[in-house]
Amino acid sequence: MTWSRALKETARSGLTVERASLEPLVAARGAVGVALIVGLTLWLGSPSLAAASAFGAFSSGLATFQRSWRPRPALALGAGAGLAVSTFLGYLAAAHTATFVVMLVAWTLLTGMAWAVGPVSGLVATQMVAVMLVTVTLPTSVPGALEHTALIALGGVVQAALIVLFPVRPWGAQRDALADALAGVADYARRLRADPVAPFDPQPLMAARSAAALTPRQARGRPSELHGFRGPAEQIRPVLASLADPVVGAAPEGPERDRARDLLAATGSVLDAVAHAIRRGEPVRLPPEAMAVLEVPPGGPVLRGAARRAALRLMALVADVVAAAERPVQAVTAEGARDSRHLPRPTVPGMVPVALRALRREARWASPVLRHAVRLSAVSAAGYLLATALPWGHGYWAPMTSVMVMRPDFGQTYSRGVARFAGTLAGVLLAGAVMALAHPGPYASAALAVLCVGLLYLLLHTGYAVATVFISGYVIFLLGIAGEGWSQTVQARLALTLLGGALAMAGYALYPAWETPRLQDRLADWLAANGRYTVAVFERYAGSPGLGPREVRESLLDARAARVAWEEAEERARSEPVRHRGPDPEAAEAAQAALAMMGRATMLLEAHLPHRHPAEAQEAADFAATLDAALPAAVDAVREGRRPDWGSVHTALGRWQRRVGEHEGVAVRVAAQLVEDLDELASALPGPARPTA
Structure with missing residues (x-):
């Protein structure tokens, strides 16, 4: 692909708005967490304290929307603690430009290497650097920095507490993963009726297996309907393929093929019914006509040889699924957590050796993760120095844009760069217009910032360009609490966003990690x-x-x-x-x-x-x-x-x-x-x- 076509394709991808299922209650809960922190600090403290502390609740809430199978409170607490440490170190180094640049290089290098642990770790680490770059621009002393960082950590605690006190569809991600796996096998069964060698996408089964890995604490509270289905679904898949295959299964034409098609359709109907019940947490309603097909016909078996063995095995496995759906399965106890009745997931302290092994594995010059970390630290330092030398002020905006845009691969980096600039342009212009026309006070600015957070959480999965619109508006209104005029922010932010995105793209072009x-x-x-x-x-x-x-x-x-x-x-x-x-x-x-x-x-x-x-x-x-x-x-x-x-x-x-x-x-x-x-x-x-x- 030529560079012109690659840039065109990535730009189109970055500006694409995707349809996504909305979760308004979850978004409202996250926005309430931000509102509590902003309102409390604005009432008891100062506007600058409110602006700084709000980023903890904001980023902690954002971390809970990432695709992770860990408990959401743990994600919020971990993000809040990391943000607090990052911000405090930034405050200590912010007095001198050289010291801050050295700290920024070291911190972004670690941020880039966090992608070795996983995408959620990489995204949360990216948020740490971005928030640090914003908050350290707010003047304070060392005791004030301690106060700010404590409030940032408190934002994570508030978000975690809200998740515990007001659970919205608990175990929803695990339910969806298991239901998607069963629905994927059901769809495979139906497609085999028309195409005996139809391909199968194993991704839903892989996601379901990852979702089934539990810590001992999770295992004690897992709902019974999430236990007992994934194993039979895994075993059904090869039996379906064997039954439909014309070489080792049913004959290509004739009564055997008709019987195989009926069995495949009935299996798909049963698995769909179970998937629907798991997704919604309802009792399973099995279709009686499908259950009748999954029995030996009154006139005797139609299939012969290997096809008959596959059909009998399929009936037994579907019966296992039905049995698991009709009877309650006991949740795994603390003792049961040691008898391998669930896939073990490391606890948060247990992740430390796992993370260290991942970092050692990627600590090689050919690693895309290490190249991303080096590229990220160099671009962020260059962006900070360039933006500081320019007369616009707000020099943190350029490196923050680079940090938020850059990813280990070319496609995401360039598509996010385009989306970042387009979203920032729209968000800054809209928020700037509101600030210019309405002249909101601190409390009104805080309300507008919380509104932007709620819309961001609601529309987060529709695309990065949409998310950036509300992120930009949130930052404008939040800094408006501290007295930043809109005329001081709009032009500088647009120019520095363009600079940061251009540096990110140039950094990847000069030091790529091509796949x-x-x-x-x-x-x-x-x-x-x-x-x-x-x-x-x-x-x-x-x-x-x-x-x-x-x-x-x-x-x-x-x-x-x-x-x-x-x-x-x-x-x-x-x-x-x-x-x-x-x-x-x-x-x-x-x-x-x-x-x-x-x-x-x-x-x-x-x-x-x-x-x-x-x-x-x-x-x-x-x-x-x-x-x-x-x-x-x-x-x-x-x-x-x-x-x-x-x-x-x-x-x-x-x-x-x-x-x-x-x-x-x-x-x-x-x-x-x-x-x-x-x-x-x-x-x-x-x-x-x-x-x-």
Whole structure:
């Protein structure tokens, strides 16, 4: 993609307003938290104290709107504490420009590295720097700085207390994640009726698994209806694919196919009913006609062989879902928290070693996170020095814009830069017009600031441009409490916002972390993870000692994570103005399709793992060993842009097929499909093949 087209696409993305479900009660609760802090400090303290302290409640409330499975009060408290520390350090260093710049460089470097822990940590750390840049411009002494930071921390406490005292749809995020997973499997079942090899998006199942990870405190209070559904939903997915597949499942046409379509439709209806009930916290209303289909017909079974086994397994799994929906499941107790009945999530203190490991992992020069941190610290320092040297005042606005705009990838940085300027232009002009025409006093300015906060929380997920409109208005009205005239703010803020956004974009262009050159590595990682999953399933089919369901499950999760990493990287690379440094788009698409079909073929066999030693155990074990031996060289070939050589795998499959003759079982048919997918992968890569040892 050329630079002109990349800039056009990112600008369009930044200005896009998306439709999003609104949560007015949650937004109102967050705005009330800000109003309490502003009103209290304005009544008992001073206008400048009110302006400084309000940022704690504002940013703490903003942190609770991020996509996180941790309790919202913990997010508010953590954000408030971090903001207090950041602001106090800023006050101590703000007396001298050189000292403040050194502190700003160090603090933004840590802020950038926070993205290694996760996106929520990165966003909250970004808020810390942005709030610090604003609050330290308000004059105060060291005792006053302590007072300000205490009130900022109090803002987090107030937001946390409001969440505890006035819960709005508790466990709503976890409910939605589990319901989305069940609805995704239901939609997959319906699509298989028309397309037996329809693709499946594993993202909802991955989100549901992440939402199911609990701390011991969460486990004690988890609602019973959030327990017992995700496991069967995970197991239903490969059984659905196996039943619909024309090679290992029902016949392509005839009564068997009709029966398979009926079973798929009935499964989709039942899972949709359960998902609806979980999302709304209501009793499950199961459709009786669908439940009647999920029984053996009065005239006897219609399906035969592997299709019949898949149908019986599907009926049993749907029955498990129905049983979990009809009977209450006991919440996990404190003792139960230790018996692995839920996925363990580290507590907040337990996150410290996890965060340190993540930081060490990203502390390498090629890491996009480290490059983002270096870029962020350099741009923020340059923006602060430039803005301070200019005659407009309010020099913090340029580095604050850079900090809020910059992200580890190109697309988000440039789209947010455009959105930031457009939103700031609209917000500053609207707020400036109100200040010029109405001349509101401190209390009226505080009310207008709280109104902007409420609208921001309400419309936060509609787009960054919309959010920036209300953020800009909030800052204008809040500083108006402290006596800042609108004429002193509008022109300077527009110019400095443009400067900060331009510096952010220039910083990424001069010191990029392109995703395109790493696509080949992502593809190789996906092949390696898929290969481990395939080997584990074939070894499990062969009854390999020491290999249980847990190992197969972990390899499947690794394969899913590698696939999502590839898809996210490919999506980011699509918007980058980089040429000829990654795989050809058509080749990448073909390779992606081949690896997706490889994972699907393995999933078909996973649905038929036997309880007893199968007749094809030795052949399956030999095939798995051959594939395992060929994988390292194949992964290296994909990483280097060459075609992998699967000659040894073809030989192993040929031996297997000659041994079984005409009596081919499910495993050998899956192996044949798998080899076809591996050949498709080799054909998608342009480089010459090098024979493997």
